Amino acid sequence: MSNFIDEIQIRIQAGHGGAGSVHFHKEKFVEFGGPDGGDGGDGGDVVFLADTRVITLEQYLPDRLYSAEDGQAGTGNQRHGKNGADLILKVPIGTQIFDFETRELLYDFTKDGETVRLAQGGRGGKGNTFFKSSTHQTPRFAQPGEDGQRFSILLQLKLIADIGIVGLPNAGKSTLLAKITQAHPKIAGYAFTTLSPNLGVVRRHEDLYRYTVADIPGIIEGASKGVGLGLSFLKHIERVRGILFLFDGSNLYLEEELSMLRNELGSYNEALLQKPYLLVINKIDIWDDPNFSLEVQKSYSHLGEVFLISADKDINLDALLDKMDEVFFPDQIT
Template sequence: MFIDEAVVEIHAGDGGRGCFSYLREKFRPKGKPDGGNGGRGGSVFFRASQRVETLQDLSIRHILRGNRGDHGGSKNKHGKDGEDIYIDVPVGLTVRTYDTDEIIHDFTEVGETFCVAAGGRGGRGNAALVSRNNPDPDHAQYGMPGEQLKMKLVLKVMANVGLVGKPNAGKSTFLSSVSKAHPKIADYPFTTLQPQLGVVRLPRRHQSFTIADIPGIIDGAHLGKGLGIQFLKHIERTQVLAILVDGQSENPLAEAEKIVEELRQYSSLLLEKPRVFILTKGDISADTVVPEGWFSMSSVTGQGVTEVLHHLFTLVAQIKGSQREPVEVG
């Protein structure tokens, strides 16, 4: 199940209590203060990992708790700090405040780590409270509570290229033909019910890019119709938009214009991304006139696919500022 939103409560560990104690020795029933400090509470960290793709686990674990610090002991024994906990999250996750939806952190790279809730400071024992003005403290400190926060987690799939088009435009077939991804393919709308990611590896070494198959867009998607804005948000993370139109369409240009308008209605920033228009199913629509500036391909026969991949990779490389040589076609 692809879950891309979750609400969680984070409770970092409380600090341990400081100890109130006096040194006990023979013939010295009450020596100097020797109560140790409490340990710091464990903090809670999020860590971006490739091993996690959805928020399913976090949607089940509504409350995440850190470890409490140990209490201090006599003879100046300090309590052990609570162990920090690290929770793996997907790359592309944004951590937001629950009430105001303000972005606290945005995970964009594998291995990126962020402390979402800090553990509480341990309380000082009476030995640590000794001063010139107070040589015999009559108390020890309680530990401070760890941070407690309620957060909204939102995941946006990260990919170099986002495949955009109406249901049955051939996006899933294209993705499965150029990568090892296995999206569901069938002859009815909305076969893609969740974003699918695939890695395209080109003939030359180290030349690759990622493609995301975004569920089909219909008229009114920006208003929530069909799968609506639930998946339109994933397009925001992509660098290049590949707009696929069924080669059997009576008016490919008009269909493409509707798709672009849906993107604009959702966010005008999407129109700033490079766009590539592709007429699909070229094997069964040989008589269709390909609009000027468009690509035509057939994912079944492979006709035109190499040219499309070449162009997409070149755009991605330009955006990254890469100095890699262009892909050889053929």
């Protein structure tokens, strides 16, 4: 089982600026040289970088302090202290960073290679050389370095999937994902096999275009209030383009299940109900009577088109992909 962490609070600390130096030039036979204290180095910044190779936030430890390097102090002979190195923290695409106290959204990563400097390192202090003037020939002071910024943030990962497969536990969501993408989710005949969303890529028309599909853990009544795997995974479907509702054909309560699912999605976020969706019944291979399919479609005709498949036995999967193009990606079809 993968240990999928999708929300974590950490603290970040940019480097302190190095102190400016108080120093006087020393030379043989020169008793008192002028001031030559160098400036302190700047503290390093804390930088976040989105990287496609990173897929979870599990490398981060809760409440841990992540610090960039401090700047070094300036020294004599006007030597500038070394700047502190930036701390670069990699996060998956889809990560949002919030200020932990105010919950203000600080950054939203959507592209590979995107960076943001979240905590600025403190400036190094000026050495006493800087303060020399005609009226002040021998300043015996220098500036201290400034403090680096420090605060608590919340990292939250939302999968960026184009399509979400939503359904009750055991409907066959993972089986479908495994059939239409290269993903290898765990599949088993019991509820809540999938504990965290799985993501796969569908390649269409000899790779003319691709889209991502997420298999969301089973949703049960009360999910939006935290029942079952609950809320934590509803947020992964907030950004999808469309929803594929999958129902178990061995247990036909489509209307009740659909209204429960839509109710949970809607209580979590109204906007989810505005997205295009498809109704799909899975496991039709267990229907022995060939006329049963027609009857089922007829009885649900008031809900619109209901698509019938068997993910496991590969029935109607190509047609389903065509249908998905039509419903979810009309702009891609030429």
